[in-house]
């Protein structure tokens with residue numbers, strides 16, 4: 001896999017392992033056996049970079065891509081001239097000519113959207129491919145189930161066969177949740193009304209846990225990027241993202257002194273503090289702050305996990321290096337805040353969020369580099 005050149009700079013460094021993502025896609029493709037495996041690359045491919053990541057999944061074998069917006073679709077189209085691209089947000093009013101021109105497939109989720117698309121089909125005398133999204137219990141996007149017969153009638157009237165029907169699960173990260181079975185049963189009843197049309201229901205979690213939800217295409221996102229899809233289980237995916245921040249300064253401070261804005265953290269011992277150049281403006285969430293009452297995020301320095309102490313500020317935060325003794329990092333030395341030693345979910349949990357938000361917050365002042373670990377000789 002040819003990877004773009006690694007950038008260099010003085011600030012934080014984000015390294016995306018395209019080889020790990022390729023292997024993650026291939027692992028899910030194996031699990032989903034009889035179904036096609038798509039790749040969800042919305043939100044700049046979960047923060048990893050939509051261009052390089054889409055190309056990597058294509059290289060792995062993916063041909064079906066899911067994005068949220070038309071702009072994201074155009075980015076995938078520019079990278080991959082013959083990919084099949086579904087736009088999850090649907091058809092924006094007046095956007096049909098753009099979709100047709102760029103061969104984008106809207107995921108239609110309301111009667112006005114369907115109407116507009118069918119009008120475009122009639123005008124061009126062509127069955128333009130699109131997916132139909134049915135809401136089976138999430139109340140996000142999708143036709144209401146009571147609209148199924150109208151949807152069917154509108155399609156039949158002009159002899160239109162959709163490319164795919166789909167729905168989305170609310171609780172797939174909790175495989176035992178009864179809502180999964182309810183949604184599956186409702187989706188099966190919709191599918192029965194569209195005989196012969198391919199169907200898609202599974203996100204990462206359902207792909208990994210529920211063979212009966214695979215249908216004809218699975219739509220994994222988070223698992224491709226190494227995030228935890230299923231709660232309460234070991235995450236088998238390879239981490240794909242490493243984020244490192246440079247040490248700006250190492251300083252000594254005394255018992256009773258406080259650290260950072262708001263003086264939320266008071267030292268209970270004489271301490272050695274490292275100041276690292278990453279803050280909430282870099283997507284290192286302010287909710288990773290700690291106080292004497294609440295733990296926060298972590299960093300990995302010289303072989304040890306150490307806590308963030310005090311508030312995360314815009315451009316920097318403090319870590320407690322006291323436990324390192326004399327083995328101290330030097331200014332400029334890189335400290336891991338995401339990677340092999342701290343997963344996106346390890347960092348998400350204390351911040352009260354999910355790996356998805358940690359990943360999609362990765363933007364801003366990084367030098368971004370791509371590697372393919374499968375090509376790196378192991379030492």
Ligand SMILES: *Cc1c(COP(=O)(O)O)cnc(C)c1O
Nearest residue numbers: 040168203204205219220221222
């Ligand atoms: C984001 C999204 C997915 C991917 O979900 P993951 O949990 O990241 O695997 C699949 N389908 C739809 C409709 C989505 O919005």
